[in-house]
Amino acid sequence: MAAVKIVNFVKRFGEVTAVNNLNLEIYEGEIFGLLGPNGSGKSTTLLTIATVYKPTSGDIYVFEHSVSREGDTVRKFVGIAFQEPKAMWVDTPYELLLWHAMIVGYTSHEAKNVVKETMERLNLWEHRKKQFYQLSGGTRKKLEIAKVMIQRPRLAIFDEPTAQVDVITKHALWDVVREMRDNGSTVIVATNDMFEAEKICERIAIMYRGELRTLGSVKELKDQVPGGDVVEVSFEGDREEAKDALLKLDGIGRYMLGNDKIVAYLNKGEERAAEIVSALMSAGIKVKRIMVQEPTLDDVFFYFTGARLGEG
């Protein structure tokens, strides 16, 4: 059974189309990444899954229940950590989490225990009596994550969970996400951090300007990028001759030329490394080092969206 099935989903705010005809399925028990820059429609999609927004057309089904018609049922399954933590300035972390624990079904006694345990796990206990406005951005983020940890929903949604947090906390939060999946939750992580998506997500959908551009596992997506392997050759010799020798080979797509280095994008880079070395040596170029790398998720993103650096 699909944990989430999105069918022809369109969401408009006035004249602005935030999401346009989105179709995808998220499988039960996976960590699914929704990847895209700000304004790509990720948060709108997540907020509709969580029943905050209603679809303009189409529908979203959470464990086969429609968000349009069965919102009360859908909310029983869903827990969300918002991109911007939601609290009033006078609230304290302990009060917020205690109340949250009770509203999601714990008794008062159980709530106290689970809140203490969760706050200690996330190093929030020392901040429990501070007012919300006194908390750092990272602590506020952890507070949002703590809500979902306490709730243990069947569908856990994390919207930009590690934005504004330090490296140590980032790794700890990734562990939390994996742990939730291991304990039976389906997890959706929205992020614009390619490294994060690659690190924790099993499948990824790339959204751009409200539309789905591609969907698959990290490996599948990388394999779809033509000229996707990166071959970096350090050399001694004339750079123009090195370039000419390289371009005589078939299947060289893009390349970047430095004074003593050339970077080429091509398919099956490992298999063709020897051919490249041979071509350069035949042209009198001394090869000092050769490295073959997989494309990064950044390359995948730019390929599928057609976006350019600096357009953000």
Place this chain on the structure above:
Amino acid sequence: MEVRDQVRGCLLIAYRDLLRFWKFKHWLFSQIVMNLADVVIFALVFNNIVNRQYIPDYVKFMSTGVLAVSVFASSFSIAREVGAEIRREVVQYLLTLPTSRNAVIAGRIIGGTLRGLIYQTAFIALNLAVVGIPSPKQSVIILYTSFMLAAAMSALAIAITTSTRDFNLQATFRALTYYMLFFFSNVFYPREVLALRFPGALATIVTHTPISLAAEVYRWSFGYSEYINPTALYELTLWAFTLLVTASLLYRRNISGR
């Protein structure tokens, strides 16, 4: 969703608003002082100025009037937080909780109502000391009146404040409604004086607004006046239900219509 879950959700939402109520204790204190100042300054100063033919004891008259204002003002106060939650999108959090929209709406209105009733306690004590002791039956009527007024005012204030996300508009709408209801009432002047100052129809309308009706009930219940409009409680009930239903529907549309 089971009824039990809905009731639990509703009560927890009301509990959340009550917890917040205590956090604004300094604001609360200043509000109480302001309302008490109405009694002390206005009533004591004007007691010997006003025409005793119309108002035999202005202190007692104002004390009972301020009792209506107090429940009205404090119930209205929940709208400040509801408005801030709309602006800061905290309301999105409430909308994702495993409870129904009806529970959220009812919980907030109950929260506002309870805040109104708690706030009013100080002024009830004042009226007991200054005006008189009501009979058991009158005490029940006082409680009923306060509950109806507080519920109606909370619902109205919440509906108004959620109609826009713009802070300036929120504040303007709230203030306009507040002052319309406050000034077009018999809190400061009795029906006879209003009839002298306002054109006929308007004076009649003013005496049938929720604040005026509540003030009239309080004046009779605490023994300030012997006369009460026999339909005052029914009218107040009708006002309360009309405002509750209309405001609840508006609030629902405002928070979940996107």
